[in-house]
Amino acid sequence: MSEKVGVYICHCGANIAGVVDVAALSHWAGELPDVAVARDYKFMCSSLGQELIEKDIQELGLTRVVVAACSPHLHEATFRNCCKRAGLNPYLFEMASIREQVSWVTANKTVALEKSKALISGAVHRVIHNQALEPIIVDINPNVLVVGGGITGIQAALEIADAGYHVYLVEREPSIGGHMAQFDKTFPTLDCSACILTPKMFSAGTHPNITLLTWSEVEKVDGYVGNFTVKVRQKARKVNTELCTGCGICEQKCPKKVIDTVFEAGMGLRKAVYTPFPQAVPKYPVMDVQNCTFFQKGTCKACEKFCPTGAIDFKQEDKVVSFDVGNIILATGWDLFDCRRIPQYGYGRLANVYNSLEFERLSNAAGPTGGKVILRDGVTVPQSVGIIHCVGSRDKNYNPYCSAICCMQSLKFAHLVKEKTGAQVYNFYIDIRTPLKAYDEFYQHILETDETRFVRGKVAEVTDAARLPGEEGKLIIQVEDTLIGKQRRIPVDMVILSAGLEPRHDAKEVAKLFGIGCSADQWFIERHPKLDPVATMTEGVFVAGVCQGPKDIPLSVTQGAAAAARVIGLVNRKQVSLEPVRASVNAEQCSGCRICNNQCPFNAISFLVDKGVSEINPALCQGCGTCVAACPAGAITGSHYTNAQILSQIEGILEVELGQREAVPA
């Protein structure tokens, strides 16, 4: 067997060449058996670098190519395409990562050269055993699943529906709208939140291409890009939506009042059968079985008696619906940081300490106080208000990240408090971060007109224990005013905690359900933080909005639209080519033990009873290799990861003699 291997070593500017002696490396590689040519070049990924490879393939008749450069994660596709253009099957190419695994992790030139040699030797040994493979072409189902009906999900759903494709919009709560529906005004222009949101909600609710599944949760996802099967549990509303007209009589007549901890953030009441707010989409109410008098005590049924269309259905059960989609967008949003975790701020203990969502409801004209900013006693208008930034954010005791929205939100609160009460407002901040369009303008406006006092310092504690004259009956904010280097105690009537954004409490399970990753903070991980912010490592699953990381409304809408554009682009292609990395069973060796059948995470393996062997469905197989490792007879082979390939790569790596070196100090 005589293969002609070309080895190409990339300088990556100084990224690799600064540590690895590339000239020596390429000289050494040229001497390896089967290597026909070895070259080094400044940037292999540049068009000139790629042309160099193409030229060699054509002129020297190379049958295998190895590029030693960055991680295959970055440029494997680039060089595979390059081989393809020159007429070489792209799977006869192999990459050695001498940047991420060598030059970026050591400054020691001797060991860098040795390890580079080992990796290249491994790649050369492996590439000889590589086989030509053809990509698998599958059809894309044009339907799309959008999970989460906040502003991000609504935007994504509308974009896709307008492009002519069908969208299933799944929302956990009784209505779409998300957190934005709770707000009064939105920064920096102080648009009325409901005024700009409800038209979009209405469009999403009435669009012929959108199937709205509210009060529903995704239970199971099977399949792969282009061909997902989704199971959604529609929780029982106890209201027949085909008969219900949304007249609201049931809600009026329901005698049971419950504190609304979701939409009203605990500030207001709702009934046991309710729509969270008047503009809810869909208009159908849901029944809160935990609090319904009939379900708890067996009597009442007031809603049923008064319903003009007989839509109340106490016997309604949860329904699981199943449908096929080609792509999925996750826009599951965020939870508010629980301020009780910071006991020194007194939230939950001192009555007039509010969190940000509570204040949003307090200042909302449709909220429990009709938009009047008053203390918990329900009458007193505060004379002075302290707004505390960074509550639970930028703090290693809670969440180390910046929640991105709190500065602007706090400035907005300062403005609203001033406008509605005329109170003296204090903002306690560490840094004011106003990085987007017109944001700093808003800050300047507050500085100029609102007479808000800005105190630079993270608040140490909020207490009701008066120590000095003038503090009696007040909440005292103790803080170092870091700009004068003095501890101050500032008495106020009301404290607003600008609490941070946190990933949904079940983000980890949701990520697992959809087969994507979570960062250490449990935000969903995007494919690339800069260049691919809405795709994920799982083909066909996209993320948008705050579930990917803290962001405000404009950015969430942008991401929703971006994810939609990516999906529309994929659907328009009608077909997608999948990596031909698949497992297959050698029927002659298979003993029919079925160990592999239950191991497969993608349910791709079935047992053929008549033949007594297992078989893998190549369309479902994702090439993970679990079955290959599990098979006791060694009857399963993973293409592009055959035993011959892996063992020869290990052999190649071990062939290079690594020098003795001192133990790395711990």
Next chain:
Amino acid sequence: MDTRPTFYQEITNMMYATHGDPISTCIQCGTCSGTCPVVEFMDHTPRDLIGMIRADLKDEVLASNTYWYCASCFHCNVRCPAHIDIADLMYTLKRYSIWKNQYPEGLIGPTFAETFVKMILSGGRSYEPVLAPAYIFNYGLQGFLNEALTATGLLLKGRIPVLPPRIKRLDNFRRMVGHIIPASNLVGEAK
């Protein structure tokens, strides 16, 4: 080029083994100073002091009374959002200050600290009757009498031992301490 470590590096090095994160991670938020119960007696707030160390203001830091007034309540440590071991920074500065023999006149802190360490090195345990008189005259005669009255009361209730306690293998203990604190000259004196 001067290769001697700067003041900032010296302090950072001395804090290397503490639990907290390095003072380079301080975001100057003032949580420590806002929390501190004795900050009104300090000439610089703890946050300010961290800024001064990072600016290499060695003389100003050593002239400050801040760390001598630290009550070691560790409340700042609990709340610090950057996980800096601020109370230990105060101890570090005390050690550094004694090591360099440079501290403000008229403070009882340095005298107390020095007496305390010497006493521990001589017997391995704290013994109040020796510890107290060494610095008690700073409060004047009236202060001394008040303290003496309290001490007598404690003595009668058996709360203060009559004879100074000693530990076993004192030499090993001294050698151990000599490894930890740079004020090793004290170890020599104590012998």
